[in-house]
Amino acid sequence: MSEEKKLAANEGIKIRSNYLRGTIKEGLADLSTGSLSEDDQQLIKFHGSYQQDDRDLRADRRKHKLEKAYSFMIRIRVTGGVATPHQWIETDRLATQFANGTIKLTTRQAFQFHGIIKSNLKRTMREINEAAMGTIAACGDVNRNVMCNPNPYLSSVHAEAMRAAQAISDHLTPATRAYHEIWLDGEKVESSEEEQEPIYGKTYLPRKFKINIAVPPNNDVDLFANCLSFIAIVEDGKVVGYNVAVGGGMGSTHGDEKTYPRIADVIGFCTPEQIVDVSEKVVLVQRDFGCRTDRKHARFKYTVDDHGPDWILAKINEYLGYDLEPAREYEFTDNGDRFGWVEDDAGNYHYTLFVEGGRVLDTETYPMRTGLREIAKIHDGDFRLTGNQNLIIANVSAKKRAEIEALLEKYGMEKSHEKSALRLSSIACVALPTCALAMAEAERFLPEVVTELEEELEKVGLRHDAITIRMTGCPNGCGRPFISEIGMVGRGPNRYNLYLGGGHAGDRLSKLYRQDVDAADIRSTLAPIFQHYAKERNEGEHFGDFVIRAGYVAATVQGGDFHKNIKPEALSN
Structure with missing residues (x-):
C-alpha cells in the first residue's frame, strides 16, 4: 500500500x-521588527497584502x-476595474500618505500600493475600506x-x-x-457554535482562483x-447567456516541465441567472x-488536466443538479x-489613457498622476x-468633456496614445525591486527594450502594426507573457x-524560441524576424500567426511540450 502524500505546508x-x-494582530503590534512571522506572511495574503523588501x-x-528593508504591498480589489472619482482621489491620497507615491494598475484590474511600512499597514487598510x-x-x-471587459462601445451589455x-x-x-477584527476593529463575536466558511471550508482552496467575464469581440x-471564465453571448443587444471556460492559468517553473501555462477549455453555456x-x-x-500536496500542482488548470475537461464538466453538472447547455458561437x-475618445451606444x-507598465506617477516632464487627480475632482462618471x-x-457626459x-492637454495626457503600436500593446509585471520571486527586471526594463525594437520596426515599416509584447521577471506569469x-x-x-507565437486575440499559447537570451541580445534576436515578417506576411496576418507559419516555432499544444525549443538552427529568409 503506497504511503499517503503529505499535505503542503500551507494547508497546515x-x-x-x-x-x-x-x-x-499580535505581529502588527510588535514594532521591534518590520516583518511578520512566516506563517502570518502567508495568511496576510488572504487579507490583500504581501510582505516584501527592497531588493x-x-x-x-x-x-x-541591518534587517531587510521590509515593507508591504497592498492590493485593492476593484471588481470589473470600475472605481468612482472619490475612490480614485482616496487611492491617490493614500499613495502619498502611506505608500511610495505611485499607484500600480495591475493586469487584473486592481490598484496596488508598494512601500507601506508595518506601522502604517492597519491604518492604510482601514482607510481603504472607508x-x-x-x-x-x-x-x-x-x-x-x-x-x-470594460467595453466602452456596448454600455448596456457591459x-x-x-x-x-x-x-x-x-x-x-x-x-x-477575521478581516473586520484585525483591520477594522470589529468586535469578535463570541459564540458556542464554530465559525463557518460555507463555500471554502477551513482550508479554503488549494491555490488562488481567478475568474473573469469577456464581451466579444474584444478579449482585453x-x-x-x-x-474560470464567462464569454458573454449577445443577441439583439442583450446578453442571453455565457459560454463557460475552465482551466486556464499562466504560472510555471523554469526547468520543471510538469509545470506549464494552459489556456482554458470552453465546456458549455449557462444563462445569466445561473452564472x-x-x-x-x-x-x-x-x-x-484540487491537489493539496504539491502547491506547484495545485492550480485548477492541473485539476482539469488530471481528470480531463469532460470529467470536469460532468462533475460541475453533478454539483449543479442540472446540465450546462452546449457552448454557443x-x-x-x-x-x-x-485608445483616445470613443462614444458608446448611450451617448x-x-x-x-495609455499608462506604461501600469505605473501612475508624476515625473518632471509628465505629471500624469496630478492630472488624473484634477480630473477626478470634476469627473461625474467613473474610472475603469x-x-x-x-x-x-x-x-464622461457631454457637458464635462470639454x-x-x-485637463488632459494641460497635463500632457491628450497624446498619451500617440506611441508605436508595439508600446501600446505592452505589459510588464512589477518584478524588481519589490517582488520576492523576480529573477530579472520587467517594469523598469521593458520600456528600454520597446524603444530598441521600435527602431527595428520603423526600419521595415511596421511601427503601426500591433504586436503584443509582455515581460515578466519570473515564470509565474503575472503579466501573461505566455499568450502574447x-x-x-x-x-x-x-x-x-x-x-x-501567441495568439493576437489571446487565444493561443506561445512557444519557447530561445532560452537564456542576454538582455543586450533581444534586439538582434528579433530584428531579422521583423524583417522576414515585413517581407513575407500575408495580408492581415498577425505576427504570432506568421512566426508559426514561417517555422520559427510550432503551434503549441497543452502541457509540458510548451517549454521545448524546436527552432531550426538556421532559417533562410
Missing part, C-alpha cells in the same frame, strides 16, 4: 489559522548588519478580483456583465470575520488565462478535487485597448482599469527566455 497554516486570524538595498543593509473599497481576497488561496461580475465577487468573498481581460451558481460549483469542484478578434464618452494596465476615464479635454506574440520571461539577472 490555514488549518491552524482560526479562519485566517493567525497571530497577525536594491539588501546588500548594503546586510553589510551594515473609501468603500476592500482588500480581502485580493490575494491568497481564494477567488481573486473578478475581471470584466453594465449587465459588470453586474454579473459584482454578484460573483460578492458571493465568493470569504465569510470569516485575457479570458483564456483564467481558472453565480455555476461560479460557486466550479469553485467547489476545485476545493474538493463567438469570436474574439483582439485583446488590446481602444456617453470614454477616454482611454483595463486588463492591459491602462485607464479609461469613462462615462473640461476633461482641457512576444513574451520575455526572466531567468536570471539580465537574462530572459524568449517566447513567440
Whole structure:
C-alpha cells in the first residue's frame, strides 16, 4: 500500500489559522521588527497584502548588519476595474500618505500600493475600506478580483456583465470575520457554535482562483488565462447567456516541465441567472478535487488536466443538479485597448489613457498622476482599469468633456496614445525591486527594450502594426507573457527566455524560441524576424500567426511540450 502524500505546508497554516486570524494582530503590534512571522506572511495574503523588501538595498543593509528593508504591498480589489472619482482621489491620497507615491494598475484590474511600512499597514487598510473599497481576497488561496471587459462601445451589455461580475465577487468573498477584527476593529463575536466558511471550508482552496467575464469581440481581460471564465453571448443587444471556460492559468517553473501555462477549455453555456451558481460549483469542484500536496500542482488548470475537461464538466453538472447547455458561437478578434475618445451606444464618452507598465506617477516632464487627480475632482462618471494596465476615464457626459479635454492637454495626457503600436500593446509585471520571486527586471526594463525594437520596426515599416509584447521577471506569469506574440520571461539577472507565437486575440499559447537570451541580445534576436515578417506576411496576418507559419516555432499544444525549443538552427529568409 503506497504511503499517503503529505499535505503542503500551507494547508497546515490555514488549518491552524482560526479562519485566517493567525497571530497577525499580535505581529502588527510588535514594532521591534518590520516583518511578520512566516506563517502570518502567508495568511496576510488572504487579507490583500504581501510582505516584501527592497531588493536594491539588501546588500548594503546586510553589510551594515541591518534587517531587510521590509515593507508591504497592498492590493485593492476593484471588481470589473470600475472605481468612482472619490475612490480614485482616496487611492491617490493614500499613495502619498502611506505608500511610495505611485499607484500600480495591475493586469487584473486592481490598484496596488508598494512601500507601506508595518506601522502604517492597519491604518492604510482601514482607510481603504472607508473609501468603500476592500482588500480581502485580493490575494491568497481564494477567488481573486473578478475581471470584466470594460467595453466602452456596448454600455448596456457591459453594465449587465459588470453586474454579473459584482454578484460573483460578492458571493465568493470569504465569510470569516477575521478581516473586520484585525483591520477594522470589529468586535469578535463570541459564540458556542464554530465559525463557518460555507463555500471554502477551513482550508479554503488549494491555490488562488481567478475568474473573469469577456464581451466579444474584444478579449482585453485575457479570458483564456483564467481558472474560470464567462464569454458573454449577445443577441439583439442583450446578453442571453455565457459560454463557460475552465482551466486556464499562466504560472510555471523554469526547468520543471510538469509545470506549464494552459489556456482554458470552453465546456458549455449557462444563462445569466445561473452564472453565480455555476461560479460557486466550479469553485467547489476545485476545493474538493484540487491537489493539496504539491502547491506547484495545485492550480485548477492541473485539476482539469488530471481528470480531463469532460470529467470536469460532468462533475460541475453533478454539483449543479442540472446540465450546462452546449457552448454557443463567438469570436474574439483582439485583446488590446481602444485608445483616445470613443462614444458608446448611450451617448456617453470614454477616454482611454495609455499608462506604461501600469505605473501612475508624476515625473518632471509628465505629471500624469496630478492630472488624473484634477480630473477626478470634476469627473461625474467613473474610472475603469483595463486588463492591459491602462485607464479609461469613462462615462464622461457631454457637458464635462470639454473640461476633461482641457485637463488632459494641460497635463500632457491628450497624446498619451500617440506611441508605436508595439508600446501600446505592452505589459510588464512589477518584478524588481519589490517582488520576492523576480529573477530579472520587467517594469523598469521593458520600456528600454520597446524603444530598441521600435527602431527595428520603423526600419521595415511596421511601427503601426500591433504586436503584443509582455515581460515578466519570473515564470509565474503575472503579466501573461505566455499568450502574447512576444513574451520575455526572466531567468536570471539580465537574462530572459524568449517566447513567440501567441495568439493576437489571446487565444493561443506561445512557444519557447530561445532560452537564456542576454538582455543586450533581444534586439538582434528579433530584428531579422521583423524583417522576414515585413517581407513575407500575408495580408492581415498577425505576427504570432506568421512566426508559426514561417517555422520559427510550432503551434503549441497543452502541457509540458510548451517549454521545448524546436527552432531550426538556421532559417533562410
